Amino acid sequence: MDEIDRNLTVALQLDGSAGLAELAKVAGLSVSATAERVKRLEERGVIRGWRADLDPAQVGCPLLAHVLAAVAPGREDASFRKAVRRQEAVLECHAVTGSWTYLLKLRLPDLAALDQFLNEELRLLPGVQRVETLLTIATVKESSILPVAPADPEE
Amino acid sequence: MDEIDRNLTVALQLDGSAGLAELAKVAGLSVSATAERVKRLEERGVIRGWRADLDPAQVGCPLLAHVLAAVAPGREDASFRKAVRRQEAVLECHAVTGSWTYLLKLRLPDLAALDQFLNEELRLLPGVQRVETLLTIATVKESSILPVAPADPEE
DNA sequence: ACTGAAACCACGACATA
DNA sequence: TATGTCGTGGTTTCAGT
Numbered sequence A, B: 001m002d003e004i005d006r007n008l009t010v011a012l013q014l015d016g017s018a019g020l021a022e023l024a025k026v027a028g029l030s031v032s033a034t035a036e037r038v039k040r041l042e043e044r045g046v047i048r049g050w051r052a053d054l055d056p057a058q059v060g061c062p063l064l065a066h067v068l069a070a071v072a073p074g075r076e077d078a079s080f081r082k083a084v085r086r087q088e089a090v091l092e093c094h095a096v097t098g099s100w101t102y103l104l105k106l107r108l109p110d111l112a113a114l115d116q117f118l119n120e121e122l123r124l125l126p127g128v129q130r131v132e133t134l135l136t137i138a139t140v141k142e143s144s145i146l147p148v149a150p151a152d153p154e155e
Numbered sequence C: 001a002c003t004g005a006a007a008c009c010a011c012g013a014c015a016t017a
Numbered sequence D: 001t002a003t004g005t006c007g008t009g010g011t012t013t014c015a016g017t
Helices: A003-014 A020-027 A031-043 A076-086 A111-122 B003-014 B020-027 B031-043 B076-086 B111-122
Strands: A047-054 A063-071 A090-096 A102-108 A128-142 B047-054 B063-071 B090-096 B102-108 B128-142
Touching (some): A003 B047, A020 A031, A031 A047, A063 B090, A076 A102, A102 A111, A128 B076, B003 B020, B020 B031, B031 B047, B063 B076, B063 B111, B076 B090, B076 B102, B111 B128
Antiparallel strands (some): A047 B047, A063 A128, A090 A102, B063 B102, B063 B128, B090 B102
């Protein structure tokens, strides 16, 4: 993971359809050396895959909501996690510090779907004690581009 | 945006490197008709771009944190938004309902970077009144695959 | 709007340094 | 680990339905 790899990962996040010729220019390498690098990044798992980046509104999921959930510790926790992973509407679920246990990110078609998720799915899960919903009014920024960190000595 | 388009968008989210031949099978169309559809989806902005999906940890951003911020309403709000958009570490920023104004999602190299962001960037912004940080201990689910909604009559 | 074929270009393997 | 060449295969375009 040197300077060149970092440049490649940045470029590939911005435009994964670039093509090796263009990438080679960015990297300052030949096309085949660039191809080799990209293949390595995939093999090492640095690149996990290639995705089309879709407009949520245009695929019928204009609503964004975050949900804070307090879940009782213990055995029930595992079943909560499993249930959450099965839900398509749940894009993210993180165990967090603070007075809440989990923070979920949801994409939904409309408020009816949110209501249904909260009352017919989430609240019914064992161990769920308290739920708070933060509905998104406006999105100021939403990016999937990770800030690739500069060199870390211990590599 | 018919059934075929929806199938294509789902497939392209899962694997954007699939190739038209494979996609054509999914769509049940010829290769060139499939190519046409994908091009249209791009032109209409349904597909916003093509991205390499990276492993955050491997590009030096293992830390995930969410920040709730209460910001005074008024003119200062615009400068808050502008500042937040400039910050690479801020992957998302949403104006939300409830007792907080904004919810931010951050990717960072380490706690030092988080400390620096909170104290030397966020808290210094005009109008910021209160800040609460939710550090992610474990990620249960993190997906960028939108749940493409089935047919909406009014299209 | 979809099909099929032809032209073209980009990718991937190989031999070399 | 990088380079350049060559062969293959996929993408693009075009004429036809």
